[in-house]
Amino acid sequence: MEPAEASNPATQAGKAASQLRKGVLEYCVLALLRDGPRYAVELLRGLEAVELMATSQGTVYPLLSRLRRDELVATNWQESTSGPPRRYYELTPTGRAALDAFAAIWPDFRDAVDLFLGTPRSDPSHPPMKHLKEQREDR
Amino acid sequence: MKTAENEAVQQYLTAVERETSGLPADRRQELLADLAEHIEVTLAERQEQDADAVRSVLRELGDPRTIAATALGETGVGRPGPAGPTGPTAPRQPSARTRIPAWITVVLLAIATPVGLLAADFGGGVIASLLRIAGVVMLWVTLRWTTAQKTWGTVLSFACILIPNLAVLGADPVGDGALAAVHTVQVVFPLAISVWLWMTHRRD
Numbered sequence: 201m202e203p204a205e206a207s208n209p210a211t212q213a214g215k216a217a218s219q220l221r222k223g224v225l226e227y228c229v230l231a232l233l234r235d236g237p238r239y240a241v242e243l244l245r246g247l248e249a250v251e252l253m254a255t256s257q258g259t260v261y262p263l264l265s266r267l268r269r270d271e272l273v274a275t276n277w278q279e280s281t282s283g284p285p286r287r288y289y290e291l292t293p294t295g296r297a298a299l300d301a302f303a304a305i306w307p308d309f310r311d312a313v314d315l316f317l318g319t320p321r322s323d324p325s326h327p328p329m330k331h332l333k334e335q336r337e338d339r
Numbered sequence: 340m341k342t343a344e345n346e347a348v349q350q351y352l353t354a355v356e357r358e359t360s361g362l363p364a365d366r367r368q369e370l371l372a373d374l375a376e377h378i379e380v381t382l383a384e385r386q387e388q389d390a391d392a393v394r395s396v397l398r399e400l401g402d403p404r405t406i407a408a409t410a411l412g413e414t415g416v417g418r419p420g421p422a423g424p425t426g427p428t429a430p431r432q433p434s435a436r437t438r439i440p441a442w443i444t445v446v447l448l449a450i451a452t453p454v455g456l457l458a459a460d461f462g463g464g465v466i467a468s469l470l471r472i473a474g475v476v477m478l479w480v481t482l483r484w485t486t487a488q489k490t491w492g493t494v495l496s497f498a499c500i501l502i503p504n505l506a507v508l509g510a511d512p513v514g515d516g517a518l519a520a521v522h523t524v525q526v527v528f529p530l531a532i533s534v535w536l537w538m539t540h541r542r543d
Contacts, residue, residue, distance in 0.1 A: 240373070241380050256401030258355075261373040262410035265366065283383025287376065 217252060226263055227306075228253055230272065230291060230299040239278075239286035240264060264289065272298055344393040348378055351397050358407035362414060365485050370410055374400065439481040441540040447474030448496055449533035452525045471496060471529075483540040492536055499528035 225247075232238060232246045244260055247253045267273045272295035277285045291299070352371055359367050381396045382388050400406075447470055455467025475493050478484065484492065503521040507513045513521075 239380070240377060241384070244377075256405050257377070257399050258374060258401040258403075258406035259409040261370055261377070261406070262413040265369055265373065265410075266413050280383075284376070284379045286380060 221253060221255060225253065225255070225260075226267060226272075227299060227302040229260070229263065229267065230295055230302075233273065233289055233291045233295070234299065237288040237290035239288050241286075243289065267295070271295075344388070344390050347390070347393050347397065348375075351378075351400070351403065354403040355406055358403050359410055361411055362407075366410065366414055370406070374406075439477070439483075441481065441483045441537065444474055444477040444481060444483075445533045445537045445540075447471070447477060448492075448536070449530050452500070452522070452529055456522060456526070471500070478536070484536065488536070488539060492532060495532050496529060499532070500525050 228247060229243060232243055238246070240261070243264075244257050247255070247260070264273075267289075268275060271292055273289045274292050275287050275289050277287050279285050352375060355374060356367065356371060359370060362370070377400065378393075378396055382392060385392050385396075451467045451470035451474060454470060455463040457463070458466050475496060478489055478492050503524045507517050507521055510517060
């Protein structure tokens with residue numbers, strides 16, 4: 201029953217969400233660091249607060265490792281009053297520049313995708329939900 | 340944490356280690372250290388630290404295979420073909436340094452003492468020291484060795500020169516036999532270090 205599963209809207213939505221997340225996750229991590237240093241578990245909590253960004257926790261560590269290697273973030277260890285020392289992440293100037301660059305192109309990017317989808321947010325005659333509903337009824 | 344819980348964590352980390360055999364050794368160690376730290380911190384921040392808590396921490400961390408696949412994707416190791424190492428996620432910054440050949444470091448460290456001895460009448464000691472420092476600098480600049488190897492290489496390179504010198508410090512004048520022994524150690528040991536560095540350097 202593979203074809204049926206592949207056309208399952210829930211499966212497709214999950215796939216699309218996963219692809220999109222892959223592209224933007226690192227900028228969301230950088231954005232979480234904008235207001236000051238945080239340690240990894242705090243970063244994960246920040247991501248999990250938004251359902252769409254929640255991902256299998258362990259997969260964030262290879263990303264953090266790359267951000268360190270590319271020197272978008274710097275880390276230092278700090279003692280904690282409870283439990284082991286934490287490794288705090290903080291934005292480097294390069295990291296801040298990467299975040300600013302992303303923030304600058306993101307609105308255009310979002311609008312461009314909206315344009316292709318034919319769901320301009322400012323057009324009340326074409327509310328996105330109605331559009332999707334019509335398509336579903338066509339089947 | 341009790342032994343049983345500790346064992347569950349060990350098993351989990353071993354599974355990640357097994358699944359990441361395709362990663363470069365340093366990346367693999369880094370990932371394992373990050374995950375171990377995550378488990379430790381998350382458990383410390385929980386009220387309970389029993390078997391259930393450990394289980395739920397590991398479950399939230401996710402399937403070792405998924406983590407391994409992500410890690411391999413990040414390094415470009417998992418991607419076949421020439422697109423791999425030059426792909427968009429390949430580290431950008433070190434590209435120039437990775438091209439520095441390993442033999443420069445190896446040769447500089449090996450010839451420092453012999454050149455110094457041959458040029459003994461023209462400030463050989465200074466020349467030897469400069470060559471050795473240049474070798475150590477190249478050892479750290481190039482990306483062919485792990486940090487641990489670089490550290491050992493540096494410590495041993497200086498130790499095998501300094502220790503023989505200190506051993507004969509008290510003797511004045513130093514006997515011919517002792518001097519020959521000192522020089523032999525100072526030629527042979529750096530040579531051995533160079534051979535070791537050559538054998539262990541990361542190839543492209």
